[in-house]
Amino acid sequence: MPSSSSASSTFQIEYQICNCGKPSPMRKSKTKENPGRRFLGCGNYEKGKKNCDYFYWIDPDPKDKEMDDKIEVLQSEKRALHLKCQEMENVVQELVKENKKLKKKFFLHGKKKFINL
Template structure:
């Protein structure tokens, strides 16, 4: 009877490779904005140097950070909408002004037409 051999396999997680060719590695953020938040970054990353070409957050942003980001996005959208409203209001004012001038010209033309009758 043939003997059976047991093979043990180990699971090794492979992280994405950066464009520089080095595999990324997992780290924990030490910043005030994202304390302890895990991320993948280029294996060549060194504090104070460029991230190279690979960076990916593993953990979601803290709720407070998400809320701050959402508020900032909404404020930005609000400013853009206010600017559009102001531009449209200016456009409407120009149209009102032009309309008044055209009405004056129409009254003058109608006056000339009456004199030809």
């Protein structure tokens, strides 16, 4: 975990001394998966020397934001489905009441035998 800090022109960047004993400079990822994403890495990494593999992302994973957005959409859909289920339960309850009324009406019209509709 980064433990010290140094000032930048517009924001504060945290840094740490890597396991090689060198300051871990901030870099920007050039990969397709994380373009421009800032990270701290071992001071020996790009010098071709043996490095300690120290690595720490500064910027959050953009995929996490996408996942958060997807989760929010799914939660919204879940709430909508829950409301729809409540509405359908109300309709079922009304139909059960109507069914009871029809059974009672049918029974009161002279039929001695009770039947389910």
